[in-house]
Amino acid sequence: MSSKVTDQKSVLVDLTKCVGCGSCTVACKLWNAQSFQNPQTNEYENAHGVDVQLDSNTWTTVEHKKVNKDGQEVWRFVKRQCMHCLEPACSSVCFAHAFHQTEQGAVQYDPSVCVGCRYCMIACPFDIPKYEWEKVLPSVMKCQFCSSKLEDGEAPACASVCPTDALMFGNRDELLAKAHEIINNDSRYLNHVYGEKEVGGTSWLYISDVDFGELGFPTNLPEKSIPENVHGFTRFTIPIFAVGAAAWTGVSLYAKRRHAVAHEGHHAEEHHEEA
Numbered sequence: 663m664s665s666k667v668t669d670q671k672s673v674l675v676d677l678t679k680c681v682g683c684g685s686c687t688v689a690c691k692l693w694n695a696q697s698f699q700n701p702q703t704n705e706y707e708n709a710h711g712v713d714v715q716l717d718s719n720t721w722t723t724v725e726h727k728k729v730n731k732d733g734q735e736v737w738r739f740v741k742r743q744c745m746h747c748l749e750p751a752c753s754s755v756c757f758a759h760a761f762h763q764t765e766q767g768a769v770q771y772d773p774s775v776c777v778g779c780r781y782c783m784i785a786c787p788f789d790i791p792k793y794e795w796e797k798v799l800p801s802v803m804k805c806q807f808c809s810s811k812l813e814d815g816e817a818p819a820c821a822s823v824c825p826t827d828a829l830m831f832g833n834r835d836e837l838l839a840k841a842h843e844i845i846n847n848d849s850r851y852l853n854h855v856y857g858e859k860e861v862g863g864t865s866w867l868y869i870s871d872v873d874f875g876e877l878g879f880p881t882n883l884p885e886k887s888i889p890e891n892v893h894g895f896t897r898f899t900i901p902i903f904a905v906g907a908a909a910w911t912g913v914s915l916y917a918k919r920r921h922a923v924a925h926e927g928h929h930a931e932e933h934h935e936e937a
């Protein structure tokens with residue numbers, strides 16, 4: 663954990679309690695004054711009942727997962743946002759120092775110093791930072807853990823509205839103890855607090871009665887923090903920045919175009935079937 667973090671806060675997400683109401687996603691948009699229209703291709707996803715993805719204007723989503731549990735199909739709902747890693751990979755690769763941790767452990771991003779290299783997007787093990795493709799002078803965007811609320815001792819906007827207490831806010835050590843107590847007293851739960859150890863630990867923690875891999879969580883992450891592994895790499899970031907940024911821009915534009923073409927294909931197939 664960074665030495666600047668003196669009052670580490672966390673949210674414990676109990677995936678057995680989430681009913682997929684989406685109140686947390688609305689609260690996030692209202693608190694962060696974001697548009698309710700997604701800037702990229704999510705109109706297609708919305709219209710066809712496919713989960714909305716994180717993007718520069720959508721810092722949290724709730725994915726609907728139909729999974730097999732004890733031979734039966736069941737639904738689970740998984741809130742996604744920045745995990746606020748205790749040792750954030752995004753920050754460790756950013757030579758512009760656009761990320762910093764607050765006393766409460768929120769990993770904050772400062773667009774005023776970002777140079778747009780997007781190394782943070784590559785480094786993040788949870789695929790969280792998103793680029794403002796729609797803007798002329800784009801920045802990277804992600805959940806900021808409602809850091810001003812945390813500084814005032816308040817819960818983040820999303821956690822404060824959850825009607826089922828699926829999002830529990832508090833001190834990380836206390837929430838970890840609570841998570842293990844819940845697991846020990848209820849045999850439905852897996853004996854795993856996701857985020858306790860992954861990549862050195864995260865501020866957002868999850869407990870579940872369904873395998874985390876089936877719910878879309880990366881399950882092959884090391885317990886060692888990623889910054890420990892990339893310090894050697896970052897020594898070379900400045901010399902290769904120009905080449906890397908240019909190459910990544912090309913790859914990203916290509917991938918975006920492919921995504922758009924795939925959607926056009928879906929539309930065309932559906933029109934064809936309807937006809």
Ligand code: SF4
Binds near residue numbers: 744750753790791
């Ligand atoms: S989840 Fe990704 S963006 Fe969030 S703090 Fe960790 S490395 Fe950074």
Ligand code: SF4
Binds near residue numbers: 691
């Ligand atoms: S912590 Fe704040 S910014 Fe992050 S998902 Fe929740 S409401 Fe949105």
Ligand code: SF4
Binds near residue numbers: 828
């Ligand atoms: S507000 Fe709570 S119950 Fe509703 S989707 Fe979000 S986490 Fe799930």
